[in-house]
Structures are given as structure tokens and as C-alpha cells.
Amino acid sequence: DTGVSQDPRHKITKRGQNVTFRCDPISEHNRLYWYRQTLGQGPEFLTYFQNEAQLEKSRLLSDRFSAERPKGSFSTLEIQRTEQGDSAMYLCASSLIGTKSSYEQYFGPGTRLTVT
Amino acid sequence: AQSVAQPEDQVNVAEGNPLTVKCTYSVSGNPYLFWYVQYPNRGLQFLLKYITGDNLVKGSYGFEAEFNKSQTSFHLKKPSALVSDSALYFCAVRDIPGGGANNLFFGTGTRLTVIP
Numbered sequence: 001d002t003g004v005s006q007d008p009r010h011k012i013t014k015r016g017q018n019v020t021f022r023c024d025p026i027s028e029h030n031r032l033y034w035y036r037q038t039l040g041q042g043p044e045f046l047t048y049f050q051n052e053a054q055l056e057k058s059r060l061l062s063d064r065f066s067a068e069r070p071k072g073s074f075s076t077l078e079i080q081r082t083e084q085g086d087s088a089m090y091l092c093a094s095s096l097i098g099t100k101s102s103y104e105q106y107f108g109p110g111t112r113l114t115v116t
Numbered sequence: 117a118q119s120v121a122q123p124e125d126q127v128n129v130a131e132g133n134p135l136t137v138k139c140t141y142s143v144s145g146n147p148y149l150f151w152y153v154q155y156p157n158r159g160l161q162f163l164l165k166y167i168t169g170d171n172l173v174k175g176s177y178g179f180e181a182e183f184n185k186s187q188t189s190f191h192l193k194k195p196s197a198l199v200s201d202s203a204l205y206f207c208a209v210r211d212i213p214g215g216g217a218n219n220l221f222f223g224t225g226t227r228l229t230v231i232p
Binding site: 043058103110 | 120148150152157158159160161162165167206208210219220221222223224225
């Protein structure tokens with residue numbers, strides 16, 4: 001399977017704990033995006049990388065959130081001191097800029113976070 | 117600021133009938149418009165996009181969408197609905213480079229139910 005993969009698929013944690021999610025994009029894609037989706041809403045942009053550079057962050061990305069893409073391949077999203085309001089589906093997407101398919105983002109299955 | 121509206125939370129259609137899922141948008145520049153579909157426990161799947169060119173765009177699974185600049189709409193259509201089309205549909209918009217962000221802004225989604 002050459003699609004976007006995310007790990008874990010589900011995470012249950014207690015308030016105040018730290019969690020880390022991983023995203024493996026489609027291998028040749030140079031852009032990687034993180035979104036958050038809550039029940040009844042569309043995905044909301046958090047941040048994106050072009051290769052290893054984090055180029056944009058949403059105001060939704062509080063100081064407790066950090067994302068990395070150290071070698072321009074996989075990415076991690078860490079949430080420190082989780083709060084119940086962080087409960088959501090975290091989606092990763094990737095795209096290849098510079099082709100006729102530019103701007104088409106391909107999404108992974110998501111990581112569902114539940115903070116108790 | 118970019119925004120997308122999907123005025124119908126739920127659309128029901130009989131199998132074999134034509135379907136329309138509505139989307140209107142607001143952007144500061146020229147829009148890139150997208151439709152995605154989300155099946156249960158699966159990630160968002162790209163259906164089609166409008167960048168430039170013909171106002172009628174054809175996509176995956178027999179879906180098409182019509183870009184209407186004067187009405188700022190990008191409605192999704194299919195001539196004959198299948199039960200397997202039942203899913204959650206999201207419209208999304210992106211400003212072109214230089215006018216805004218590189219991420220997608222999503223609507224709140226429309227749940228399509230095709231009745232056998």
C-alpha cells in the first residue's frame with residue numbers, strides 16, 4: 001500500500017499526559033499537512049511542511065502542540081499536557097508540488113485521540 | 117478570509133436518481149476548489165478539483181462538479197446515484213499562491229444517503 005499511513009489509529013490518554021502521533025506520507029510527496037477534525041465538522045488546518053521545513057502554523061496550534069519532519073519523510077505531531085478539548089481525529093495529508101497533481105492532498109486514515 | 121458553506125447537513129436520494137450536493141465559497145482571490153468523500157473509518161478521498169479551464173469538472177466514480185463564478189458555487193453532481201455513494205462529502209477551497217495560505221479550508225460536510 002503506497003498511501004498515507006498514520007500510527008496509532010486510536011489513542012486513549014488521561015488529561016495531562018503527552019502523546020505523539022506519526023504520519024508516513026506517500027513516498028515522493030514533498031508536502032505534508034496536519035489537520036484536526038472534530039465530530040460534525042470538516043478538517044481544520046494545523047500546520048504543513050515542505051520537505052523538512054515547517055512553513056505555516058495555524059493559530060489552532062497552541063504552544064502545547066509541536067510537529068516535526070526531521071528528514072523530509074515521516075512526520076510526528078506531539079501534544080503535551082493533553083486537555084479534554086484535544087479529543088479529535090488528527091489527519092495527515094501529503095501532496096506533490098510541481099506536477100499537474102499539485103494541490104491535490106491525499107489523506108491518511110487518521111488518529112483518533114480520546115482524552116479522559 | 118476563505119470560507120466554504122455546505123448548506124445541507126443531509127441529502128437523501130433514491131438509487132438511480134440524480135444527486136446534487138451543494139457548496140458555496142468565499143475567497144479573496146481566484147479559488148482552487150475540491151471535493152472529498154469520507155467513508156466510515158477511512159480517510160478523506162479526493163474526488164475532483166477545479167483550478168482553471170472548463171467550468172464542468174469530471175472526477176472519480178462518475179462524479180462531476182460545476183464551477184459557477186457568478187454564484188460562487190461548486191456543486192457536486194452525479195447523474196445516477198448508487199447505494200455505495202452513501203458517505204460524508206466535503207467541499208474545500210484554497211486561495212491561489214500569493215493571496216493566502218497553502219492549506220485547504222473545508223466545509224462542515226454533507227451526509228449523502230442513497231436509498232435502495
